[in-house]
Amino acid sequence: MSSSGKSPWLLHYNASSCNGCDIEILAALTPLYDVERFGIINTGNPAHADIFVVTGSVNEQNKEVLKNLYDQIPEPKVVVAVGICASSGGVFRDCYNVSGGVDTIIPVDVYVPGCSVRPEALIEGVVKAIGVLEQKRAVLDSRGSL
């Protein structure tokens, strides 16, 4: 595994989640799961992030915010949709103000279903995202665009 895979920094954004998945994300940072073992840091800053973790379905109010955050993350970047709402819109998908899952606004690389997700599933999803991140970096490197 090359260096980008050893140091994935996360940006977590709550689109319109009920906070269930968000609490599980925070649980993954606690001593029990300790994701810093993998060099993962929760940055809270798009400029520093590699992996964009989004929870909740996207609604008309925040789709611009989501797009904006995505655009601010420098390449290579990977998006992980956490929870069933982020993956497909979940039970809210037919609501008048809901656009649907995260993939209706930005490209999603890894889907982690669950309501709410279990920290183990979440960590597995992020580890899968690290693999995608590696591939993207290799492609960008071969094009000489980094």
Next chain:
Amino acid sequence: MNLILAITGAVLFLILAPLLGGLIAGVDRVLTARMQSRRGPPVLQPFYDISKLWHKERAFANPVEMIFTTGYLVLIAFSGALLFSGGDLLLVVFTLALAHTFLILAAYAANAPYSTVGAERELIGVMVAEPILILLAAGFFMITGSFFVSDILKETVPAIIYLPGVFLALFAVLTLKLRKSPFDIATSHHAHQELVKGVTASLSGRTLAKVEIAHWYETILILALMFLFFAGNPVLGIIVVVICYFLEILMDNLFPRVTWKMTVKSLWIATILLGVINIAVIGVVGGVIG
């Protein structure tokens, strides 16, 4: 001969300081994790981070950041090289202040809210740390009659005997210099920043990597300044520096919510009570020592 020694010192610092600084940062993160009952990242994690950042897309809020962060890195490295070549302590302190000015300019250049607040608080940090560093230079001059590190190192009696107050004041400012506190500016790797890292909020990729490497240089520089107090006794010096760094990590984990206002108050009190009184006493009894 002296020139060769000076150049060797500077070159060794320029090459080894980032390696040692990065390693210290790694050990720091592991120790912090253990204190929080976590396993923590690998010891080499800071190097993986830098390597990752180096291979990110070059995105700027303002392209001038590139010049300012390079200036910050070069000046910090220059300041440390001066110290390790036995140069003038005053010049070391002033170059360090200039380096931080570049970092502050980089943060202002982004023209973003978090960066701007971060830059303002970094300015306050410089305001708090500089008096102690200048007192340190003055203190060494009063007991050795020279600002040159090469002369200070020749002293057989460790300066700590005359300058315990200044040393403690420097220890107090270490928490700020290592970017552990205050938490509403700290750019450390802890998950407890308030300003999404303030000064570096808008920096990404290589510019962020440069700031990180500059920080490693600065860590070694500040630890070397602490070591100067034990110039006559290097073994004791290294032991004290290691203990001080460990205490710093412990304090950071015990008091993770120190705000900038508290930092200003406590460090100014420490500077005045410990540093200024120490220098005043040396000044009064100066005849005895000289």
